[in-house]
Amino acid sequence: MNSQEIQVTFSDGRQQAFPRGISVQEILKAGQKSKANFVAARIDGQMVDLVRRVETDAVVEGISSDSGEGLEILRHSTAHIMAQAVKMLFPEAKVAIGPAIENGFYYDFDVDRPFTQEDLERIEAKMKEIIAARQAVQRREMAREEAIRFFQEQGEQYKVELLESFEDPTVSFYQQGDFVDLCRGPHIPDTGFVKAFKLISVAGAYWRGDEHNAMLQRIYGTAFPDRDGLKKYLNFLAEAQKRDHRRLGKELDLFSFSDEIGAGMVIYHPKGALIRHILETFEKKEHLRRGYHLVVGPTLLKTDLWKRSGHFDNYRENMYFTEIDEQSYGVKPMNCLSHMLIYRSKIRSYRDLPLRYFELGTVHRHEKSGVLHGLLRVRQFTQDDAHILCMPEQLNREIQNIIDFVIEVMGIFGFEYEMEISTRPQKSIGTDEDWDRATDALIGALEGKGIPYEICQGEGAFYGPKIDVKLKDALDRRWQCATIQCDFTLPERFDLSYIGVDGNRHRPVMLHRVILGAIERFLGVLIEHYAGAFPVWLAPVQAVAVTVTDAQVEFAGKVCDALRDLGVRVDLDDRNEKLGYKIREAQLQKVPYMLVIGDREVAAEGICPRRRDGVQMELMSAQDFAVLLEKECRESTKGRVGLNII
Known part of the structure; x- marks a missing residue:
């Protein structure tokens, strides 16, 4: 050569x-x-x-382009094209940042007024012109100080602020046409590489996520290597929109929010409160049969306790504080402190361990208003929280028991799952030795059960590493709900101990864990997973009796009374409306069964159930219908739940 x-x-x-x-x-x-x-x-x-x-x-x-990295590059490049189009249509706009994200990209702009749907259509049209022109995308490098001057001349103060935070003496840019953007790259060679894209929505976003900074306009979009991929994704978005728990929550009359009360605070309506009650009753029974003890702790705890635990130094920004009689108190964001004090209330022996404390504890966390999202991100919520105190040699078995608990419960709701282990974050407490022991315990438990997992570096709680269980719903989306945290540090800080077989004091290990997680979040996930059509055991209304004319009202009332006595959650619709209208309304409310009662049913003293999927069943007695529902509830919950759960 x-x-x-x-x-x-x-x-x-x-x-x-x-x-x-x-x-x-x-x-x-x-x-x-x-x-x-x-x-x-x-x-x-x-x-x-x-x-x-x-x-x-x-x-x-x-x-x-169809690899993970390639798709990210394609989408990042499309974000640049979008920013170029915005600058062409709105020359006064200031550009901020525009990364690729999961399923798409966004770009933030400082503009005089919010973007409208008509603006998005104009921006899309301009992007298509830029793509058709196959403009070359060129990389340039420049000294950081020179780059600061360049963007100062352009009036792009957000780019200047970014550059001033950089330490590298040299930075890179990408240019297409007259548009220049600060970027590490890489990017596509020319704009014609973008084959299929769509602008999705616009929202407000604070610069750098800080509510004290300027409110920017964020345009979301997506891009795919081909039109088939884009079409499939847009169909997915349409289905996700149909399942949006905020819309269904209103249509099904489950819950609401009110500015008069405050952002992030859920108001449960009768049907939503009933679903929550069913979930909580189910949880209590499942915990009791696994040897947990029910406990309840206060909402307010002295701030000194939060300082002792490390929450004040490491979690304070997420907490609320108040003062009573010149004494500072913290509103609990977690339930662990009370549980440790219960443990410490008397001397414990190795024979007492493991001790499993369970509380459906309501907690409060200070979430920024910009991240609040229906039931999925709120400021007040209830966790199915438990803390297990055990000897180190019991740790592996206890972790595996929790994993089994999670898998069994998620199977009842029809969720598949993935698992991750999150390791020590930069802001944390405890020794390296304790963190290593805790992490090894979590890894050993998963590997002992042959469960694959991913490692998420630096994503653990400040007091210990954790297993995060990501649920996969009906649309194959991932949701974080269950978690298992291993903690050697807080038992040390609160001087927890037990008398060992040798007669000496020893330090227990504590496992923090939730199964469903926040009840609010889990309910939001369930609504979207089921598209509002809850299984019979969980449906707030299991059946609605619908009369054809006023002549059947008396008999229908007796049927409903009989069914309620048998544990069926049934409503009566005896309004003077057309039958088709009442049936349609029951379908929209996603009631599992409709019981149409006409003269034939009155004469036969029975009912003809009609499933919400349209299947018409034969005439049967109220007793037989209750037996049918009992069987359906038992089958869908693996024998756990029948009609009389409430």
């Missing part, structure tokens, strides 16, 4: 000579064996633009 050539090694091990200075794009095109659509590449493991020139021998690997 002569000095004007370089040796390129492809990811499959093949080698080929190329002229020195050839672009990565040309190398991949010449050596390509698949139909992959490359948007960037790696040279010796480092991600680069396709237009990068290769001057030395190297290992070259293409990054295709």
